Amino acid sequence: MFIIKNILVFSIFLISLASYSYSQDSSTLSEQSYIKQYMPDFSNTSSSASSTTPVDLKTFVIDDIRIQGNASVSSAMILSYAELSEGSSVSNHSLAIAEKKIKRNGPFKSVSVTYDNSNKRVSIDVIENPLVTEIIFEGISIYPADELLSLITSSANKPLNMKHVRNDIKIIESKYKDEGYIEFKIYNIERPESDNGPLIFKIAEGxxxxxxxxxxxxxxxxxxxxxxxxxxxxxxxxxxxxxxxxxxxxxxxxxxxxxxxxxxxxxxxxxxxxxxxxKETSGAFTFGGGFQPNRGFNLFSDLYWDNLMGKGQLIMLKGNFGLGAGSFDNRSNTYQFKFSDPWAFGKRKSFTLRLWSSSGNFQSFNLLNQQYAFKNTFRRGIDTEFGIPHTYDFRTSHKTKYESISILDDNLHYYLYTYTFTASYDKRNQKLNPTNGYYANLSIEQGFKFRPKAIDLTRLDIVLQKLFPTFDKQVLFLQSKLGFIRSPQIANESIFVDEYYYVGGSYTVRGYLDNEPFGYGNKQVLGTIEYRYIFAPNITGYFFADVGYASKIKNNNGNFVSTRFTDLSQYNVTKGIGINFVINPIGPIRLHFGVTEKNVGRVQFNLGYSF
The missing domain is CATH 3.10.20.310 (membrane protein fhac)
Incomplete structure (x- = not known):
């Protein structure tokens, strides 16, 4: 098991931390031409044979070759086109073929190849095409003319060569189509016919x-x-x-x-x-309640509307109320409000406001008995966040937060005055059920001691994700999360009990109860592997394996002891199966079954949007 755990830990973090590569397949539209071939009729072979003109294959020896009329093309080049040489034998048929080759390859208006039997001389007489005075590309806006000129073979101050022109058309079309300009066409060519003049490519870019x-x-x-x-x-x-x-x-x-x-x-x-x-709706409203023997009755109500009045703004209201039961006094109330405008200050410059208030008896981790217990707690807070796009995929944000926390049972009161800088790079092909790409997020939160009871802290969080498409509707998902808190008061666990990372639960290492973490502290390492099958855009099933570490891990005696993140034996691994789906107007629902290292399995259920 230890070897398997090491392999799992290393595979998650090495693959997630590897250099990301993102490539997008670009499909181009190709014009199709349908060619109808008319084959010769061989049904009457006798008549066909009688009507066929015999080819003159009588050969002559070439003693001399004379070339006339060429100015821009060398005689040697013309001979290479014709594939003729002194001392070779030719026939009238091969001379006709040589004439066609010269005309097809060279910049000639007319070509004549004859043989004089008296002196055994082949005469090649050519008339060159008019000179191209300049090359013009009409209708271009994407590429400058100089760039296109550097690609083609045709050039100014040389005779027009239609072989080069045909090849140039293919080169230019390939240039545009390879860059995604699918409606590009060269719909006409204007060329000098009798007098020198420009060669004009008539271009429509679409x-x-x-x-x-x-x-x-x-x-x-x-x-x-x-x-x-x-x-x-x-x-x-x-x-x-x-x-x-x-x-x-x-x-x-x-x-x-x-x-x-x-x-x-x-x-x-x-x-x-x-x-x-x-979509049928762009929001969700949920109302419900529940009872747990160790928590009592609980009611909740959530309103989530992410397209307010069709203007693209988001508003969220959440309420949670503990009613108490028997000896468990969980009477409490929590209110949360969130507003976000993704275009508040212009192009994708966002603004987000959050307010929260909670008072009453809440479960808090008791460091003395290392169990969760109810404590009379009072919290008030507000934060504002401004997002700035540098590209569509790369964003940074700046968040300021104020929070007042009082734990009345411990006679403890402190404040948080923090500034958080976040940078994210999102190259996933889509945010909902992505199937390809990667995502990276770096967050640095700095607390300031503006008053004696304020906490001086620095919190660093890193999230890395990578998705590998495998088969149709199937995706391999990898995720790593790293967290670290530094503070001169970090050893004061009474203050930091609500600021620590807690590892083990439905949002960290699935399979463990949310109120029974196996680790906590100022450091965390989390990793996830999921093999997903996307049944529909809003329904995804998956197999998963989670791994987690915290700076203090619960040992076999139930006590939390300090550990090092390099000690892989302190990492806990779970595995399981789950499904995520969205039901309007309830919102997202997450249901999974996880099995711990001790082969304890449990079903966990999460409902609604995160604050």
Whole structure:
């Protein structure tokens, strides 16, 4: 078991901490040509044979080759096209083939290849095409003309060469299509016919004239349009379009998004139509209660609305009320309020406000008997957070928090004045049920001792996630979480009892009871492996294995002892099976069955959105 545990721990953290690579498959549209072949009719072989003109295969020896009319192409190059040489034998048939090769490969308007039997000389007479005075690309906006000129073979001040032009068309088309410009076309070529002149490539890149949103019955149109980086007048790009559709989907207001391009009256211009299938609701309301022998009766009520009035704002109200039972006095009340606006100060510059208040008897970890017990506690707090986008995937945020905590049974009162800097990089293909990509989050919280009872602390948290698609609708998910708290008062467990990490429970290492952690302290290491099967966008089943460590671990005697994170024998591992699903208007539901190292299994159930 120890060997298996070591392998599991190392596999989780080594893979999660590995350098992330993200690649997106880009599919291009290729034009298909349908060629109908007409095969010769061999049914009447006698008549066909009688009507066939025999090929003159009489050969002549070449003593001399004369080339006339060439100015820009060397005689040696023309001979290489013709594949003729002095001293070789030729026939009238091979001379005709040589004539075609020269015309096909060279910049010639006309080519004549003849043989003079009197002096055994082959004469090659050519007339060169007009000179290309300049090369013009009409209709380009994506690439500068100099960049396209560097790719093609045709050049100015040389005779027109149609072989080069045909190859240049393929090169330019490949350049655009490889970069995702799926509606790009070279629809015409203007070339000098008799006089010297420019070679003009007529290019249509595929322009968006208008953007139309359909199917949004509740969400206001501007909330959708502001997520788009595409604007009328932009060139259609498949990769950019896919990224924009991802941004709309990440709003989590829609079940499906179907983009469509239709031609407008102006040639090579398009209307982008985004067809939406909106979710039945963008919020949830739950009300319920329960009874536990060691906690008594409990009532709760949650309101979650993440698309307030169709404006993309979020509001959350949570209430929890303990009613008490018998000798367990858990009479208490908790109120929480949250408001968030993802575009409060312009393009994806977000603002979040949270308020909370709780008073009464709450379960708190008792460091004397190392069990949870009810304590009369009073908490009030507020925090504000401002989010700043640097790119769509990379964001930073700045949060300030004030909280007053009183544990009346312990005659303890302290304050938290903290500032938290967070940086996140999210390259998952989507936020709801992602199937590919990675996510990284770094959070640093600093407490300031503005008054004598304020706590001076530094909290560092790191989250790393990686998803590997395997088969259809199946994903391997890896996650690592690291946490560390530093403070001059860290040894004062009476103060830090509510600030420590607690490891073991439905949100850390599944299979352990939430009120019976196997570890706590100022350090934590968590790892998760899940093999997921996505039944539907809102239903996912999975097998899982969790591993966890804290700076103090419960030993076989039930006592918590200090440990080192390098000692892998102190890591606890659980495994199990679970399912996540969303039911409107209740919200997310998480149900899993976990088995601990001591082969103790239990079902755990979580309901609602986190605060």
């Amino acid at each position: 322009i968006i004239d208008d953007i139309v949103i359909t199917g949004n019955l509740k969400t206001q149109t501007y909330v959708i349009l502001r997520e788009l980086d595409i604007r009328p007048g932009d060139v259609i790009n498949q990769t950019i379009l896919q990224d924009n559709i991802r941004q709309i989907f990440n709003l989590n207001y829609f079940d499906n998004i179907i983009p469509d391009l239709t031609l407008t009256e102006e040639p090579h211009h398009y209307k982008l139509i985004i067809n939406l299938i909106e």
